[in-house]
Each structure stands twice: as C-alpha cells, then as structure tokens.
Amino acid sequence: MQQAGVGTNDGPDARRSLLVCALIGASVMAAADEIVFHQILGWHHFYDRSTPAVGLLSDGLLHTAELLALVAGLFLYADLRRRGAFSRPDARAGALIGLGGFQVFDGIVDHKLLRVHQIRYGVDLAPYDLAWNAAGAVLLLAGCGLALRAHRRRRAGREQHG
Amino acid sequence: MTGAHTHPDAAAGTGVYALAAAAAVLLAAAAYAVAAARLRRRGDAWPRRRDASFAAGAAALAWAALGPLPGEPFTAHVCRHLLTGMAAPLLLVLGRPVTLLLRVLPPARARRALTAAGRSRAAALPVLPPVAALADIGGLWLLHRTPLLAAAGERPLLHAAVHAHMLLAGLLFTFAVCRLDPVRRSGGGLGIRGGTLLAAGAAHAVLAKGLYAVPPPGLAVTPGDLRAGAVLMYYGGDAVEIGLALVLAVQWYAATGRTRRRALRRRAAAVHGAA
Known part of the structure; x- marks a missing residue:
C-alpha cells in the first residue's frame, strides 16, 4: 500500500477507484449500523450476553478495522484526487458494493453464524433478517451492475x- | 468518592502520590515550554501546535491525577485509564518531546549519546510496535482480569505504580506506533504499525465488552456503574484509535506526496535534458 500511491502515471485508475470507494462504503455502513441501530433505535445490544467468545473477538477486530478503514479510505481517496486518478463511475459502483457487502456480511456472518447480536430483541426476527439482507443484496447487486457498465463503457x- | 474501600478510586483524588504525579507533570510541561522558547529565540522553527499538544497532554494527566472525574467509581476509573494510558500519551507524543530534547541539548556529547541510545539495538526492541503493544494492552488485561485492580483500590502505593505503568506503557505504545521522534527505523514500517494498532484496538474493544458483563475479580461495583464504565471504555478507545490512525494516514499521505513530487521532477528533468 505504501508504494501504491506513488505512480506518476496519471489518468483514471478504475480498479483503485472502485476498491477505495468500496472500503469507504463498507466502513460508512458499519458506522451507520453503530449509530442508527445501536445508539438511536437501541435495537442492537451493546453486548448480548449469549455472544460466544469467538463472536466477541471477531466483533472487536471488525469494529477496530472499520475505524481504521474509514480513515485509510478517506486518505486513499484524497490521494486518488491528488493524482487525477479518480474514476467517478467506478467509484460509484465501489461505494454501493461496499455498502451492500457490509450489510450482507453483517446480516449473515455477525447476526446468524457468529451470533454477535440480533437486529432486535423480543420480536419475530424473520421479517427483520429478510429486510436487512434483501436491502444489502439490492445495494450489492446495483454496485456490481454499475461496475460492469463502467467496465463495458471503458472497453467500448x-x-x-484504438 | 468517599465510603467504599474496595473501589478503584479510594487511593486517588487527594493522595500524596497523586500530588507528586501532578507536580512532576507540571515540571515536565514547564521544561517543555522553556526548551521550545529557547529554540524559537535562536531562530529554529518549532510549530506552536506541538506546544499546545504537549500542554494538553500534561493537563489531561493532571486532571486524571487530581480529579474530579465524572461518574461512579468504576466509570471514573475508566475515565482515568483513558486519560492516563491513551489520550495523554497521544497528545504528549504529538509534541515530539524527544526531538525537542535533541535540538535543545548542547551539540556535542549529550546529543550524540542520546542519538546513539535511540538508534541502539537495545532501544529497538521496546519500540518494536508489537512489543510495545503487549506491554500496554497486556498490562491492561492483567489489571482488569486479575484481582490487581481491587488490590490497587486498597493500597495507595500499588495504585500509584499501576498508573505509572499505565502512563509509561501508553507512551511507549503511542511512540512506537506514531514514530514521530527519531528512533531506530527497523521494524517500524507502516504495515506493522497499522497491524499493531488494529490488534491493540481489537484487544481493547474485546476487554471493554467483556467488562460490560463480567466485572474485574474482587471488585465491588454496581451493575449500572460497570455498564457505564464498559461503554465509556469502548467508545473512548475508539476516539483515541481514530487519532492514532490519523497520525499514520497523514504520514503516509505526506510521504507518498514527497515521493511523487520527486518522481515528477526527475521526469521533467529527463524530458528537459533530452530536448
């Protein structure tokens, strides 16, 4: 990563624009989850006592990684702009992939596989889980569609x- | 903060060790201000934000030693941990005290000796980020997952020793991760420093979440106080980790910018030379 921003070969860098914006998208979705569901709605619990140790460990790692990814993503983005390597269509696609990818990951791995916490307590979870994962999948698919379109336009x- | 003898704050507040710590901090802040003024008088550039950062770090330490800290005893203890072991070290390290010391010392022997010590193999080990992180986060886990914290609440000297370690280990960790002052360069790449920050941050978050459910052994603490303290520890840790991440990110951004400008100049010179 340290050398990646060095290149003097200016001009849009599609792959890097997509990856950097996916990183920002994922960490923004993680922050939104923390703020909306933990703090504002109070649906998620800070610590669900049934969380197994591995869930606690992965939660700690993921939570810290989100913070670092947000900071790293913003500086990588600034570097893309500085070098004139920013490609808007790919960045848009990357942001959606990041947002949706995190949502689906959180819905399936955190909520179901590791059982870190649930979306809400004392209710029938099925509609919540369905809405959560479907929303994530829509974002993810939209992002993939945009990435494909950007790729095809570039090739055309x-x-x-040529 | 009166009453219970087992809570972690019984020894703090007005104790003789707290006063001694506050006096030492004041002395360090005064020495920094004098040294910075001396540099500026002789014409050196020394940004004011470094003075402000070091002074804020000293103020945070004095506040942690003398109080009053918000919340019930355990929450106040967490607040002291965040100030002494995390926030103050970051603010002090951002003031680049070692660089200041090197600049203000007479050029000959003292400065050479200190530079040599900083570059020696013996100094390289503790400032290796994973080693520094182990001293810092390992100590924190020991404090909260053995009867040490409960014991420190009853013995003022132990309380003082625990907090001295908290500060020194916090300084070492911050120093090793930020690498703002001149030290031996080996083992201090961005990857290892960022990876260590990630591991240490995760260990801090896991400890904080665990404390929400299970108090430190032997410590008398009310459930409400325990939960408030654990949540404060979790989010307070986040705030300092973002600060550390910003230091690393700014370093990376500046370094890649410098390398790029150099490459562009070289390319321009080559084009010019060919023409």
Missing part, C-alpha cells in the same frame, strides 16, 4: 480510440 471507448 478504447475500441473506438
């Missing part, structure tokens, strides 16, 4: 010029 552009 190259063929025209």
Whole structure:
C-alpha cells in the first residue's frame, strides 16, 4: 500500500477507484449500523450476553478495522484526487458494493453464524433478517451492475480510440 | 468518592502520590515550554501546535491525577485509564518531546549519546510496535482480569505504580506506533504499525465488552456503574484509535506526496535534458 500511491502515471485508475470507494462504503455502513441501530433505535445490544467468545473477538477486530478503514479510505481517496486518478463511475459502483457487502456480511456472518447480536430483541426476527439482507443484496447487486457498465463503457471507448 | 474501600478510586483524588504525579507533570510541561522558547529565540522553527499538544497532554494527566472525574467509581476509573494510558500519551507524543530534547541539548556529547541510545539495538526492541503493544494492552488485561485492580483500590502505593505503568506503557505504545521522534527505523514500517494498532484496538474493544458483563475479580461495583464504565471504555478507545490512525494516514499521505513530487521532477528533468 505504501508504494501504491506513488505512480506518476496519471489518468483514471478504475480498479483503485472502485476498491477505495468500496472500503469507504463498507466502513460508512458499519458506522451507520453503530449509530442508527445501536445508539438511536437501541435495537442492537451493546453486548448480548449469549455472544460466544469467538463472536466477541471477531466483533472487536471488525469494529477496530472499520475505524481504521474509514480513515485509510478517506486518505486513499484524497490521494486518488491528488493524482487525477479518480474514476467517478467506478467509484460509484465501489461505494454501493461496499455498502451492500457490509450489510450482507453483517446480516449473515455477525447476526446468524457468529451470533454477535440480533437486529432486535423480543420480536419475530424473520421479517427483520429478510429486510436487512434483501436491502444489502439490492445495494450489492446495483454496485456490481454499475461496475460492469463502467467496465463495458471503458472497453467500448478504447475500441473506438484504438 | 468517599465510603467504599474496595473501589478503584479510594487511593486517588487527594493522595500524596497523586500530588507528586501532578507536580512532576507540571515540571515536565514547564521544561517543555522553556526548551521550545529557547529554540524559537535562536531562530529554529518549532510549530506552536506541538506546544499546545504537549500542554494538553500534561493537563489531561493532571486532571486524571487530581480529579474530579465524572461518574461512579468504576466509570471514573475508566475515565482515568483513558486519560492516563491513551489520550495523554497521544497528545504528549504529538509534541515530539524527544526531538525537542535533541535540538535543545548542547551539540556535542549529550546529543550524540542520546542519538546513539535511540538508534541502539537495545532501544529497538521496546519500540518494536508489537512489543510495545503487549506491554500496554497486556498490562491492561492483567489489571482488569486479575484481582490487581481491587488490590490497587486498597493500597495507595500499588495504585500509584499501576498508573505509572499505565502512563509509561501508553507512551511507549503511542511512540512506537506514531514514530514521530527519531528512533531506530527497523521494524517500524507502516504495515506493522497499522497491524499493531488494529490488534491493540481489537484487544481493547474485546476487554471493554467483556467488562460490560463480567466485572474485574474482587471488585465491588454496581451493575449500572460497570455498564457505564464498559461503554465509556469502548467508545473512548475508539476516539483515541481514530487519532492514532490519523497520525499514520497523514504520514503516509505526506510521504507518498514527497515521493511523487520527486518522481515528477526527475521526469521533467529527463524530458528537459533530452530536448
């Protein structure tokens, strides 16, 4: 990573724009989860006593990784802009992939596999889980669609010029 | 903060050790201010934000020693931990005290000796980020997962020793992760420093969440106080980790910017030379 921003070969960097914005998207979704569901709605519990040790460990790692990813993502983004390597269509696709990817990961791995905590307590979980994961999947698929479209347009552009 | 003898604050507040610690902190802050003023008088550039950061770190330490700290006893203990072991070390390290010391010392022997010590193999080990993190977070786990915290509440000297370790280990960790002052460079790449920050942050978060459910052994603490303290520890840790991450990110951004400008200059010179 340290050398990655060094390149002087300016011009849009599609892959890097997508990855950096996916990183920012995932950490923004994680922050939104923390703020909306933990703090504002109070649906999620700070610590669900049934959380197994491995869930606690993965939660600690993921939570810290989210913080570091948000800071790293913003500086990587600033570096892309500084070098003129930012590609807007790929960045948009990456952001959606990051947002949806985190949502689905949280819904399946954290809530169901590791059982870190549930979406809400004292209610029938099925509709909540369905809405949570479906919303994430829609974002994820939209992101993949945009990434494909950006890729095709780029290729078409190259063929025209080439 | 009166009454119970088992809570972690019984020894703090007005104790002789707390006063001694506050006096030492005041002395360090005064020495820093004098040294910075001396540099500026002789024409050196020394940004004011470094003075402000070091002074804020000293103030945080004095506050942690003398109080009053918010919340019930356990929450107040967590507040003291966040100030002494995390926030104050970051603020003090951002003031680059070692660089200041090196600049203000007479050029000959003292400065050479200190530089050599900083670059020696013996100094390289403790400032290796994983080693420093182990001293810091390992100590924190010991404090909260053995009867040490309960014992420190009853013995003022032990209480003082625990907090001295908290400060020194916090300083070492912050120093090793930030690498703002001149030390031996080996083992201090961005990857290892960032990875250590991630591991230490995770260990801090796991400890805080665990404390929400299970109090430190032997410590008399009300459930409400325990939960408030654990939540404060979790989110307070986040705030300092974001600060540390920002230090690393700014270093990376500046370093890649410098490398890029150099490469562009070289390319321009090559084009110019060819023409």
